[in-house]
Amino acid sequence: MASLDRSLDRRLSVAPMMARTDRHCRYFLRLLSARTLLYSEMIHAGAVVHGDRARLLAFDPAEHPVGLQLGGADPDDLARAAEIGQAFGYDEINLNIGCPSPRVRKGRFGAALMATPELVADCAAAMIRAVDIPVTVKCRIGIDGRGEYADLKHFVETVAAAGITSFAVHARIAVLDGLSPAENREIPPLRYGDVRRLKQEMPQLEVVINGGVASLEEAEAHLQRVDGAMIGRAAYADPAMLREADRRIFGAPAEPLPSRHEIARAMLPYVRRMRADGVPLHRIAGHMLGLFAGRPGARAWRRALGEACHRVCAGPEVIEAALALVPEEAAQEEAANPAQRGHRRRMQSTPPGETPSIASPAR
Ligand SMILES: Cc1cc2nc3c(=O)[nH]c(=O)nc-3n(C[C@H](O)[C@H](O)[C@H](O)COP(=O)(O)O)c2cc1C
Secondary structure, eight states: OOOOOOSSOOSEEEOOOTTTSSHHHHHHHHHHOSSSEEEEEEEEHHHHHHSOHHHHHOOOGGGOSEEEEEEOSOHHHHHHHHHHHHHHTOSEEEEEEOOOOHHHHHTTOGGGGGGOHHHHHHHHHHHHHHOSSOEEEEEEEEETTBOSHHHHHHHHHHHHTTTOOEEEEEEEEEOTTTOOTTGGGTSSOOOHHHHHHHHHHOTTSEEEEESSOOSHHHHHHHTTTSSEEEEOHHHHHSGGGGGGHHHHTTOOOOOOOOOHHHHHHHTHHHHHHHHHTTOOHHHHHGGGTTTTTTSTTHHHHHHHHHHHTTSTTOOHHHHHHHHHTSOOSHHHHHHHOTHHHHHHHHHHTSOTTSOOOOSOOOO
16 A cells, blocks of 8 residues: 655645636635645546546646546546656646536546446546556545445445545535535535544544644544545635734744735736636636725725626726725734735835736645
8 A cells, every 4th residue: 555645734724626727716816825725626537537627627837736527437547647747747636536516427527426436446546557746536535325424434444445545534424416516515405524533543644634624723623533634615605814824824924915906916917817818807807806805995896897898808807996996904904014015125125027926835
């Protein structure tokens, strides 16, 4: 059995989310935290092997560390897709055993695979053989009919025997018969106890907890009992929470936090570059709608950005115009935190056309 993989720091990650954690979203999130591990949306192995790889897999080097999440149930396809992902530069390959959507279920992958741990082990073994980067699994605590802790333990033991040492576990069962994907993220109760027990009973494995983690405080509390916390919806809805992750979760030296305005402005060179490549603004700016969540001006920001970014020719000026509607928070923060002034000077001295480095690079 492979040894515990410590090559990537998984203490905090943003969960893979379809239609959310695409490359533009990840670029944006990376400006907020240098160290939080990011994941792609789930991409089917068959699409990677037979489809337009460059479109599906290309990403900006600034996004590291970033994992590619694959879906599928064919060991050969998954192995080939993992190999291709490695060649594109991903830092980890994650296998999705948690998605409950009917389409995925029909294709007999995702959460349905929790019923066939031996097949998952075969897939995992093939993927591990194919690449040198870590291969990890994201699963549920169970599915309907196999929702006992003993089922989870059997699943994890079987897959771990194939060489998987890191599991991200969504602490809810997936009800494959009768609940929609959205309901499957809300209705089955959270059972954090099962995930903690897994870590206790299998301390040699890295166990990352997922589901309902709403803040860095909650992530810190989980870290007392498990190895990592993975945040999905809350990080997307209020991405600015990640600004404190490097210091609070990863122990980076305390540095003044970039303001939300600074983060938005730091996106402008990227937006210009992507617009020049023909990427519509809404595909980038749509991920920034939550930047001012809970702050004065949040609604004006969302409305201005949300409406204007769909215009065919919309470019960075839309972001600048929306920003002008939001009161600068930095003035207050500077008053409270004089160190912020030094940070502001550094941001302003960034040469035009270059992306200011807001969070210090992870590697
Ligand atoms: C819009 C959306 C899309 C999702 N897509 C994926 C996916 O592609 N792969 C996956 O493993 N989980 C996916 N999930 C589930 C999340 O990764 C996560 O397990 C779930 O949202 C629970 O975490 P949270 O409560 O922190 O959001 C998705 C969730 C949402 C809300």
